[in-house]
Amino acid sequence: MPNRNAVQNLITKFRKTGSFDNAPKSGRPSTSKSKEKVVEVQDMMLKSPKKSVRRLAQQADVSVGPAHKIRRKSLSMYMYKMSVVHELKDTDRPACVDFCSWFLSFLQDNYEGILDTTFFTGLCE
Incomplete structure (x- = not known):
């Protein structure tokens, strides 16, 4: 059985908008999900694997956060520091x-696959 508040929220949304669909989200669209940006960043990293995230972001025309997220999540490339x-x-x-x-x-x-990612x-x- 649905929660009473959930039903009430749906009724309110339907009265205001005439639909049960969610409103379009505002804000900047995610670049980490854009296939074109992921491919662009991947090409940059293959050409210069020692590139810093800040330089990568600058050249790919994205913010540092999304550039870092693309490297980690989409490309599974993690930064390391030799010690x-x-x-x-x-x-x-x-x-x-x-x-x-x-x-x-x-x-x-x-x-x-742990040996594929461990040195x-x-x-x-």
Whole structure:
């Protein structure tokens, strides 16, 4: 059974507009859903993958937010920052082996393309 307020809102909307359709939304249309913009941004990123989001937004003629959203959601491209970490010592080996064992069992149960998006270096040698 529908909620009383929902029915009342529909009656009010019908009396005002003569229809049950939603009013057209105001505001700027979403650029992240525009296929042309997604293709344009993808081409720019293929030509210059190290391009910053601000530069990308400027060249694609969109705001920084939508440019970032297109990169993340539509193209599955995530920004990263290289960081230098400490050198692995002999005392780190047991923890590394434990992690590798856990990760292998994790892959057997939950593999959904995680290796396609994960980059490892300096594993237990």
